[in-house]
Amino acid sequence: MSNDVVCFMVRLSIKPEHADAVARGIAGAVDPTRREPGNIVFEAARSAVDPNVIVLYEVWASNEDYQRHNERPEMKQQMAMYGAVLAGPPELTPLARM
Numbered sequence: 001m002s003n004d005v006v007c008f009m010v011r012l013s014i015k016p017e018h019a020d021a022v023a024r025g026i027a028g029a030v031d032p033t034r035r036e037p038g039n040i041v042f043e044a045a046r047s048a049v050d051p052n053v054i055v056l057y058e059v060w061a062s063n064e065d066y067q068r069h070n071e072r073p074e075m076k077q078q079m080a081m082y083g084a085v086l087a088g089p090p091e092l093t094p095l096a097r098m
Contacts, residue, residue, distance in 0.1 A: 029074070
């Protein structure tokens, strides 16, 4: 992987009444996201301890690829709904390769 690689983890805390629907929506986005140009890794997991928490792990070949992903209409729609269904803001942790 080059130094341009964008790698991060996102923790989503979801309001309990929306957790199942959000989990289904994210699960449905996994394969299409993996097929996007520049995507190296896209993993989504639901916490085994707290079912209202979903963690995403993403690796993109470049910031441009990641930004292109975020510009997709589906992503804009998903991000717009986060305000109503999340218990707090997404927690994004940038990661550096070792």
